[in-house]
Amino acid sequence: MGPSSLFNHVLGPVMHGPSSSHTAASFHIGRIARSALGESPVEADIAFDPAGAYAEVYRQQGSDRAFAMGIMGRGITDPVYKNALEAVRGEGVDLTFTIKSLKDKDHPNAVEVFLKGASGRKVILGARSVGGGAVEVTSLDGIGLSLRSDAWDLVVLAEEGALPLLREEAGALTLAGSSLREWGHEELIVFHAPCLEKPPAGLIEGLRLAGGVRELWLLEPVFLPSKGEPLFSDASAMVSYAGREGVTLGEAGLRYEAALLGLSREEAMNEMKRRYRVMEESVRAGLSGEGLSMRLMDPVAEGIMEAESRGGLALGGLHTRAAARALAAMHVNASGGLVVAAPTAGSAGTIPGVAVTLRQEMGLGEEEVAKVLFAASCIGLVISNRATFAAEVAGCQVEIGAAGAMAAAGVVEYAGGSAAQACDAAAIFLQNWMGSVCDPVQGFVEIPCHTRNAVASSEAFVCADLILGGYVNPVPLDETVDAVLSVGRMLPRELRCTTLGGLSTCPSARALKAGGV
Numbered sequence: 204m205g206p207s208s209l210f211n212h213v214l215g216p217v218m219h220g221p222s223s224s225h226t227a228a229s230f231h232i233g234r235i236a237r238s239a240l241g242e243s244p245v246e247a248d249i250a251f252d253p254a255g256a257y258a259e260v261y262r263q264q265g266s267d268r269a270f271a272m273g274i275m276g277r278g279i280t281d282p283v284y285k286n287a288l289e290a291v292r293g294e295g296v297d298l299t300f301t302i303k304s305l306k307d308k309d310h311p312n313a314v315e316v317f318l319k320g321a322s323g324r325k326v327i328l329g330a331r332s333v334g335g336g337a338v339e340v341t342s343l344d345g346i347g348l349s350l351r352s353d354a355w356d357l358v359v360l361a362e363e364g365a366l367p368l369l370r371e372e373a374g375a376l377t378l379a380g381s382s383l384r385e386w387g388h389e390e391l392i393v394f395h396a397p398c399l400e401k402p403p404a405g406l407i408e409g410l411r412l413a414g415g416v417r418e419l420w421l422l423e424p425v426f427l428p429s430k431g432e433p434l435f436s437d438a439s440a441m442v443s444y445a446g447r448e449g450v451t452l453g454e455a456g457l458r459y460e461a462a463l464l465g466l467s468r469e470e471a472m473n474e475m476k477r478r479y480r481v482m483e484e485s486v487r488a489g490l491s492g493e494g495l496s497m498r499l500m501d502p503v504a505e506g507i508m509e510a511e512s513r514g515g516l517a518l519g520g521l522h523t524r525a526a527a528r529a530l531a532a533m534h535v536n537a538s539g540g541l542v543v544a545a546p547t548a549g550s551a552g553t554i555p556g557v558a559v560t561l562r563q564e565m566g567l568g569e570e571e572v573a574k575v576l577f578a579a580s581c582i583g584l585v586i587s588n589r590a591t592f593a594a595e596v597a598g599c600q601v602e603i604g605a606a607g608a609m610a611a612a613g614v615v616e617y618a619g620g621s622a623a624q625a626c627d628a629a630a631i632f633l634q635n636w637m638g639s640v641c642d643p644v645q646g647f648v649e650i651p652c653h654t655r656n657a658v659a660s661s662e663a664f665v666c667a668d669l670i671l672g673g674y675v676n677p678v679p680l681d682e683t684v685d686a687v688l689s690v691g692r693m694l695p696r697e698l699r700c701t702t703l704g705g706l707s708t709c710p711s712a713r714a715l716k717a718g719g720v
Contacts, residue, residue: 205351206433206588209460210474211426212337213546213583214576217481219284220536220551221648223544224312224593224700225257225264228332231425232314233273235340235352236328238423242320243294247274250301250315252308256595259701261300263498263646265539271298274318285539305329307341311595311699326420334592334601335546343420346388353429354397356422357407361392365415369394372410376402391417399428430465434458438585438626438680445622452612452622453574456581475573478543482532482555483562485542489531497537498647498717504531521560522664526657529556533653546583546592549599549641549648550606554579556660557610561617571617578616579609582629585680590688594641595700597691599655604636604687607659607666614667627676630683632659632666638690640698642705644712651706 207213218227237244249270251257261267268287275291277283283290291298305315312332319325329342340350343358350356357376359369366385373383376398384395402421411419434455435441445455461471488494490505507527511519529552536542542551554576562572586592586605594602608629615625636659644650670676678686697704706712 205353205429206436206463207584208353208427208429208463209456209577209580209584210464211353212335212587214475214478214554214580215544216279216336217478217541217543218279218336218548219265219539220542220548221539222264222266223336223546223548224332224334224595225260225266226269226548227279227336227544228312228338229266229269229314230273230279231336231338231352232316232328232330232332233270234276234425235273235330235338235422236316236318236326237274237276239328239343239420240318240320240324240326241421242322242324243276244274244296244318245321246317246319247296247298248301248317249299250303250305250317252305252313253302254311254696255308255313256311256700257314258302259703260643260646264648267300270316274298280541311696312593313341332593334596335587336544336548337592338425340422344418346393348395350422351426352422352424353426354399354424355401356424357396357398357402358420358422359394359410359416360388360418361394362415362417363392365413366392366394368413369396369410372406376400399430427464429463431462433463436584436588441581441585442623442626451574451578451616452581452625453578453616455622456577456584457574459581459584460577472570472573475576476569479558479562479569479572479576481541481543482545483559485532485535485540485551486528486555486559487531488540489534490528494540495534495538497534497649499644499649499715500534500537500653502534504528504534521564522661524564525556525560525660525664527556528559529553529656529660530653532556533648533656537647537649537653546586546605546609547594547602549594549652550603550656550659552653552656553603553606553659553663554610554613556656557613557663560660561614565617567617575613575616578625579613582609582612582626582680586684589681589684590691597688598694598699599639599641600633600636600687601691602641603652603655603659604633604639606656607636607663608632610660610663611666614663615671618667618671620667620671624670626680628667628670630676630678630680631669631674632662633683633687634678635662635666637687638694640694640705641700642698642707643700643702644707645715645717646702647717650712
């Protein structure tokens with residue numbers, strides 16, 4: 204597994220709600236499987252293990268529609284998403300979903316995708332959703348792999364005699380020689396070349412027909428290719444870098460992403476601004492009530508904001524308005540609207556609640572709010588590298604808990620604090636959310652997800668203030684993240700996004716009648 208990217212793995216993707224693990228990642232897996240097939244499918248079966256999280260929530264969290272979008276080759280933000288199951292049948296695809304024991308089931312979000320094309324070509328892709336929309340391809344027609352889909356992955360099954368040709372042609376694919384991998388598989392050799400650019404069609408066809416080549420697959424990336432080296436990978440190195448360079452955490456994050464993805468400073472800044480605008484629009488739409496169709500809840504964000512403005516609350520204030528904005532973004536997420544996974548769709552309200560509040564109430568310019576988001580993303584980078592964003596693995600503490608920690612660092616950035624202070628604010632936030640479970644009522648990303656996002660937005664300001672005011676954090680961020688992952692692994696399966704524990708099992712929660720679409 205390569206280095207984490209802020210845009211690929213932390214603050215994104217831009218997606219239709221409601222779940223990054225079960226919606227965005229499912230779309231990505233379907234898209235990758237389609238590219239491996241190399242043609243439009245006419246038959247598709249998506250299989251989940253009965254002990255995994257997918258089996259319990261794939262309908263409620265839109266995984267079925269997301270897989271359909273991916274295998275059709277549609278864009279992730281295509282508005283046909285809400286009618287994807289009808290659309291895939293309209294394209295002549297026989298799509299089924301199966302619950303069965305999987306060979307590769309060491310992850311709660313394991314999935315096996317079978318596709319068949321009109322030509323008769325078939326492919327079986329094993330993959331897993333690893334949190335925040337990120338995926339790992341684990342097998343291809345029985346060949347064990349570990350691919351993150353941030354390159355054009357050329358995978359060839361061949362006789363040993365074909366290797367010289369494959370190695371020679373790989374040099375034309377702008378690859379470093381160290382990127383090539385070869386290993387044995389059932390008396391043949393697997394050749395893997397991650398390509399930064401799409402290989403020419405003629406070259407691929409020539410390799411496919413070359414003597415000794417038994418099978419060839421070209422898997423398209425669903426993330427931006429990583430073209431450079433990471434500037435840091437953990438909080439300790441991150442703080443050291445910022446101190447050595449005399450920059451804030453936000454500036455360090457901007458430099459990190461530009462270096463890793465081979466972007467100019469302006470390109471990286473513009474991409475973060477674009478993602479902020481999606482956040483701002485999700486807050487606006489949620490407060491206006493436009494196009495909302497939640498299943499268990501009625502929209503409340505607008506009413507809370509109105510009550511605060513007329514003095515109808517106990518205290519009100521900036522913290523409450525940030526919380527209401529977080530609720531608004533989550534209303535849009537639950538309705539299948541466009542949001543930014545931050546770092547997941549289940550936590551897509553927390554950071555927007557804070558960032559939009561800072562922009563609209565504290566007068567931040569676009570570049571300043573982008574720096575806030577880069578600082579927040581740096582905290583997510585540490586969590587991505589040392590732990591996970593998958594509640595199915597470690598509970599709500601790595602989704603909304605992670606988002607709150609990221610938001611706290613963003614507030615420190617806004618206030619002019621140091622990178623070390625930003626990391627400490629993130630650490631104490633996580634220390635207070637450690638052990639939180641993932642128990643979405645009836646499998647919908649609504650209860651208690653919405654109020655948790657709201658509270659996390661408010662608490663982000665408190666944690667930032669505590670650190671800026673002089674609280675000395677004795678347990679650094681790296682160690683805190685390690686502890687969070689350890690605690691998450693101790694949580695029973697019932698408390699990790701299966702609807703089998705916590706609030707999900709309360710009689711009143713079970714009795715709620717789901718509406719919407």
